[in-house]
Amino acid sequence: MELLDIGIKFILIVVIFLISLVVAMYSTYAERKVAAFFQDRVGPNRAGPWGILQPLADGGKMFMKEEIIPTRASGLLFIVGPSLAIMTACIGSAVIPWGQSLQFGSRTVDLQVTDINVGILYIFGVVSLGVYGIMIGGWASNNKYSLLGAIRAASQNISYEVSMGLSIIALIMVSGSLSLKDIAAQQHGFWANGYFTWNFFKQPLGFIIFIVCAFAETNRSPFDLPECETELVGGYHTEYSSMKLGFYLFAEYINMFISSAVMATLYFGGYNYPFMDSVAASVGPNAAVILGVVLMFAKVFGFIFFFMWVRWTIPRFRYDQLMNLGWRTLIPLAIFNIVLTGLFMTFFK
Template sequence: MGTTDILVKFALIVVIFLISLLIAMYSTYAERKIAAFMQDRVGPNRAGPFGILQPLADGAKMFMKEEIIPANSNKFLFIVGPSLAIMTACIGSAVIPWGQTLVIGGHPIDLQVTDINVGVLYIFGVVSLGVYGIMIGGWASNNKYSLLGAIRAASQNISYEIAMGLSIIALLMTTGTLSLGKIAADQHGFWSHGWFTWNVFKQPLGFLIFIVCAFAETNRAPFDLPECETELVGGYHTEYSSMKLGFYLFAEYINMFVSSAVMATLYFGGYNFPGMHYLADAGVAQNWITIIGVIALFAKIFFFIFFFMWVRWTLPRFRYDQLMDLGWKSLIPLAIANIVITGVVMNYFIK
């Protein structure tokens, strides 16, 4: 690997990092706007035209606020909590294939930071690390509400990771690879050999299980029990203030972005879009197709982020026993049944 390669990778990492921060910032704005529209209101409209500068104002406010570390908290872990939360949220985007290969000046640039052959496993590892940020923060606060929120987060994440993993296994049986780059490349185009190429049409039940688990993993409504304010004041971030609270909130939105990207890549064809073949046959330059693909991927991601918010402002929160019921008694058996069905269909119907 030459120096230029390293520089290119570094630039790519910085760009992806900045994009995920930007999207997380504007997700807060989008969340408030979407909530407002769904409730027949206007939403933030004071800072700049249509309130476009609201995230900047919020960020400035977060930094200006007094920073409180409770006297009886574990001060080191109290700081480690939000740092870990935001770090694990940010490193998840490393294996997502953002597009095909760009060729600039005869030099191919792969729009994926690293295509490791266990990309799906890497995502799972990072996601399960994410719960440590919440756990440590909730425990270090030395507050019963925080601790309850942290315990809820831990048990919820562990329960739903199982169903998520099982739904992924059925997907891996059809794709035959763990590399996200290969999974995205296999879903080329939209239609081939008499069936859709996107995995959602091959694994509809698996996708359903996956998206429900993704809601639970990102602690989004209707599974936002770790921070449910009607029962636990603020849940695991009750004692947090200033930018440390901001990091927790930010981590949630980055998680949402990354899980939207993962869903788009695994099930909705990633950077592929219908009509790629025609563009290639019509002699459109490969770079343009790549750029359109990146735009298509981001359109899918934005749709999923919108869907996250849409669901949040529609459904009420689950009760805790209902949450556990759904996870253990419904989703896990369904996921196992999905694996069996997939195996049977692959063995006897599609040779």
């Protein structure tokens, strides 16, 4: 790899990292505005016009708050927990294709940090590591409420990863690849040869299972039992303050952003959109690629809004209901979806 290619990759990594942080930061603002809309309130409106500087004010508060480490906490692990949570949240974006390649003369610039042939397995590995940050933080706090929240998070993630993995197996059967770049490329356009190309139309049941599991994996309501305020004060981050607490909160919103990007890529075509070939022919290939990136982020923001909509609409499950849904409903449905996909591919493809 040439030095220029390494520089381009480095710039792409930095840009995606900054976008992830900015999206997470302004997701807190959007969350409060969406909540205000559903509850017929105004929401943040003091810091800047329409309150758009509120995330900066919140970030400044986080930086300037007193750093408190409980006397009986495990000092090193107390720091490792939030650090691991934010790190695993940020590295998940490495295999997501944000757009097609840009052409600058003879040079091709891929809008993807890296394309590995087991990209889906990479995503699952990162998701599995993320729960360690929560578990370590809850245990290191030496607080019973924090430990209960950490145990809930671990058992919840383990339970719903099974259903999520099974839902993805059916998608892999249809696409024949574990690479996110290949899966996105197979959904080119929107309609081809008399069929919808987006995987949502091929795997509607798989998508429903996947998005329910995504809510559980990101600890979003109605699956936010690990930080259930009414039972556990603040859950696994009860003892945290300052930027350590900020890391946990940021990690949740970054995970929501990455989960939305993965769902958009796997099921809704990613950067693909209707009539993209005609658009490329009329405005040029690079302009069409940039439009694809814009629409990719529009899909992502749509999913983020859906996450927030559900939070302020559906009440929290009891923990036994959450586990029953994962083991007794979603896993059988996912297995049924695999069998149905296999039968369809055998007799109708």
